[in-house]
Amino acid sequence: MNELLRFFIVTVMGVVIDLAIAFALHTGLGVPLWLAAAIGFTLAASANYVIHQTWSFQSGPRNLSARRAGLYALVALATLAVRVAIVVLLDRALAGAYPLAILIAGAGGSFFVNFALSKFVVFAAEPDTP
Template sequence: MNEVLRFFVVTVLGVILDIGIAYALHEQGDVPLAWAAVIGFVCAATMNYLLHQLWSFQGGTGALSFARAAKYAAVAGVTLGVRVMVVALLAIWTGGAYALLILICGAGVSFFVNFTLSKCFVFERNSAQGSAS
């Protein structure tokens, strides 16, 4: 299985976790949609980093790396910014209707941002491998 497909599989699992948490928080906990999207994203991003490091990008050492985790956190921050912007704009545009569809759209846009930045910046094959500390 190539790395784009592995990345996609991990990301789909992350999106299920992400949207499930966000939707439940919004619908059951009355958490504002943008904040629910942030919480779901952070939970999924943590799981995704671990799975991407250990499985998706197998060209690396497979060992966990503090330096790579820091890069992933930076990428996740940019991705989260894009996600929240899309969710907030769509929520304003629709008057808050269609929460699940809004969350899915935000996840879809952020997938492409995340893959591109992860591939080029975090898990690049010729980067210096960080230590596990």
């Protein structure tokens, strides 16, 4: 199984948890949609780091690392910024209608940013040393 497929599987599981949390916070507790999206994303991203590090990117180092966790946190912030921007724009454009569809669109749009930065920055294979 290649890295993109493993990354996709982990990310889909994370997105389900992420969206469930965000949707419940927004519809059940009245949390603003952008904040609910940020909270759901943050909780799911924390779990995803561990799974990506130990399973998704097998060509790179497999042990957990504070340095890579920090890099992943920066990647998560960039991904979150893309996600929240999409959610805010769509929420305004659709006047608050279709919150679940808006959350899904934000997740989909941010997926590719997350994969590229994760693969080439956080979990890149370490160069061979002589």
